[in-house]
Amino acid sequence: MKLRLLLLFLILVTVSSGSTFGMMSVKTITVTASQKPKFIELKVKRKQTVFSIARQYGITMEELYRHNPSAKKGIQVGQTLRIPVRGNEQPKEPTKPDIQETQGEHEQDQNKTKYFTYKIKPGDTLFDLEKKYDMPSDSLVAINPQLQKGVLPGSLIKIPGSRLPVIISEPEKEKEFIRYTVHSDESVYDIASRFEISINELKNANPELKYRELLKGEELLIPDKSLRKKIFDKSIQDSIWVLPGYKIKHRYQGLPEPCNTNSESKGKTYQVALLLPLFLDANDTINRMSLSNKELLADSAFMNIYKRGASLPKDTFRIRKEKIIDPRSENFMHFYEGVLMAVDSLRKQGKKFELFVFDTERDSMVIRSLIQQDIFREMDLILGPVFPEMQSEISAFSAKNRIPMVSPLSSSGNFEKKNPYYFKVNPDKEYLIRQTASWVADEFFDKNFIVFRIGDYRHLQEAELVNQCREKLFATGYYNKHREVLFHECNFETEGISGIKNILSQKLENVFIIPAVNEGQISVAVTNLNSLAEQTNVRLVGLSGFKGYRSIQPEYFHRTQLQYMTHYFIDYESVPVNRFIAAFKKQFATEPNEFSFQGFDLAYYFMNALHKYGKDMPRCISNFRMELNQLSLNFQRVSKTGGFMNYGLVQVAYEKDFSIKNKGLYGPNNLLPLKSPAEN
Structure with a gap:
């Protein structure tokens, strides 16, 4: 066994400090002698x-x-x-908070009320509310004693107005919006249904609604869907709707104060460890081609050295002209090259890092040997290992030595539950299912919703997706106001395609989910939905793994308008992505793949955060946002004593014109405005 250590960069350049993240208000206070x-x-x-x-x-x-x-x-x-x-002022005795009673959630005046209301949604926890409103749980419970009995979906709680950000929204084009005044007893679902928009569209136009319920008399911005136009698209030989941009500038006030920029970063060189299974020994030998005695004797240049056949060596080889890479390491080589691109970008900004690259192969003995090295204890950040079975000892080392550790690719392992310095980039499936169900309720509450059952799914995690979609859709209250049945489940194996046709709606969009993991079953279901899409309006809600099924023709996803939630998406039409591709090709003479993008994004994000906050990075990273080429990153603690998971998700949509679109961020704490890399 051999532990390979590559010291790749020692960058000693003057530091250029980034701009402070977020918006800061400046207050001038005059203090008299008596007030000191x-x-x-x-x-x-x-x-x-x-x-x-x-x-x-x-x-x-x-x-x-x-x-x-x-x-x-x-x-x-x-x-x-x-x-x-101050003066003779005496401390107050601890008392219960002075609660201002309100006359109901719709009877409050936005400028005068002391408290806002929030309706508990299925899946909310007390810890979620703590993070959402930046309030300790004891304060939430003191204001809302009912929380002592549990966080019950559908119940209303009071939130101090001071905990909510003030958001001023200004449309870029006023004519693209309707200004609507909220009336008594209206819900967001009533308003969204009336104007034929989704809850997500309503909340994106009015972000304060992500924090609280509606207020009677407040004015909302409503995207005007009457402005949409239907045009014929020759590429697909069908008509499509074209919508305005609906762009709004949001100015945020009263957001949580960002952490102060690390004052030590100017003179410090940060040390970063990159742990990847590069299999360097295997790559040293894979391009060797053994030579026989006959081949050696026929080589005149070689025989000038070895005159007698008896002295011919037994281990002679030549190197392939067209070199190949061990397939086990190919994608990780791309990841490594992406990291090098990030380090080069940081160097050009004047930020100083030493990057140490360790070949872990897939050997726990290598990891065990690695954490015994003195140099490893000097690291400021650890990127990797990539395989969860290799992370246990590194995670324990990370927690003991308080060194942030990033799990770059795997959603399993769950070390974030015990290690407060652990960062999981790939959200677990449980979270994806929970957020997908919430998104379904926000986006499709007034559509015809169909569970396409193909095989027994009760033992699968997808069963929870069905249960949560059902729970959250009924919790909107919309179904109670309409006689038409809008939630269906059809067993394709027993009822066939005719059973599906019997519950289709001709006036509403038909939204399907397929609770299955078997590629063959999903392929059969999607093929049948593709046929139905020729007759009626069909939309398929899936998970991000769907796009990896090779037996399903990609055009089927476009015809069924597949949508799913994911933490990564590459927009090949964007300027930054194309700029990265050009720079990568110039540096490495090859096209970047998804691992190249991920390596760049992770290294660039975490090294910037480390440079900005230093040792305070774990405490401050929840408010650190950055626009990246591929990843959507929004790290939040999973518990008070645990580490972090990425809660950043985007909505990906396959359109009928055969484009694939990023429909925007979805998830908790996505109100903070993004900064581009140049602004950090």
Whole structure:
């Protein structure tokens, strides 16, 4: 066994600090002599939080942090804090929050109310609410005592207005929108149905609705669908709808304050470990071609050295002219080349990194040997390993030494549950199913929804997709207001295509899901839906694995208008993607593949975050956004003591004109505005 270490880059260039992420408001405060605060010292007691201490002493959390910078990382029992007290003001006794009663969720005035309401959705947890509103759970429960009995779907909770961002929306073209005033007893589903838009379109135009319910009298921007035009597309010999751009500029105020830029980054060179199964030994030998004695004797140049046949060596070989790569390492070579492109981009920005590349093969002994090396304990960031069975010891090492570790490709392993420094890039299937069901309820609540059953699926995870779609669609309340049955399940094996035809709608779009994982079954289902698409309006909702099924003709996905959620998508029509392809081809004389894009995006994102925040990266990364070529990254903690998973998803749609479109972000905490790489 041989451990290979390649020290590839030592970049010593002046640092160019990136711009501060997010929007910051500047306040000027004049303090008179009588207003200058005095301080008392407070020892933190059990169950006290920053929020409860600030409330007790009548100060803001920002004031407490300003005078106690270490509190930003958390407070401990027995820790001493400096508390500003002005004049003869005495600290207040801890009391329950002063709750302003409201007259119902639609009777509030947006400018005057102290609290907004949020309707609990299926799948919400208390930890989800903590993250969504940046509030500790004890504060949420104090305001909403009913949460002590659990987080019950459909119940309303109060959220302090101060926890919601203020978002000012300005259409680029006013004529593309209708300004609508909300009336009593209206829901988002009523409004979306009336104007023939999806919930997602409504919330994208009015992002504040991602945080709260409707308010009576508030004004909403509604994309005007009456402006759409039907044109004939010669490429598909069919008519398609063409819509306006519906572009809106959103100005965000009151978002969570971003972490301060790392002051040490200017003089620091960060050390990054890249762990990949490159199989370098195998690649050293795969291009060797053994030579026989006859071939050696026929080589005049060789025989000038070896005059006698008896002295011919037994291990002589020549190297292939057309070199090949061990197939086990080919994609990881592409990933590695993408990382090199990212490091080169960072170097040109003046940021300093040392990249250490380790060939892990697929051998746990290599990993065990690696973590014994002194140099490995000096790393600031670990990218890899890629296989979950190789991650256990590295994850334990990462947690013990507080070194952030990134799992770049696998959704399994679940080390994020125990290691607070672990980052899972590929979201697990459970999350994808939950978000797909939420998206279905937002997008297709007023459509004819059909479960295309082909085989017993009750033992599959896809059964949960069916259950959650059913639960979330009925939870919208839309079905209760309409007599027509809009949710169906049809067993294709027993009822055949005629059973499907009997529940089709001729006036509504027919939305299908196929709860199966067997490629043959899915292929049969999609083929039949493709035939139905010639007669009626069909849309297929799937999972990202569908596009990998080779037995299904790609045009079937376009005719059935396949849509799915995923964390990666490459738009080959975008300028940054084509710029990357050109640079990659110039550097490596080959086309990049998906692994090349992923290697670049991951390295570029995490190295920028490391340079920006230093050791505070795990604490700050939840608010770090960046536009990338392929990946949608939005890391959130999976629990209070756990690590991170990527919650960033985009909607991918196969269109009838044979294009594949990114329909935009979907998921929690997607309100933060994205910054392009040049702005970070």
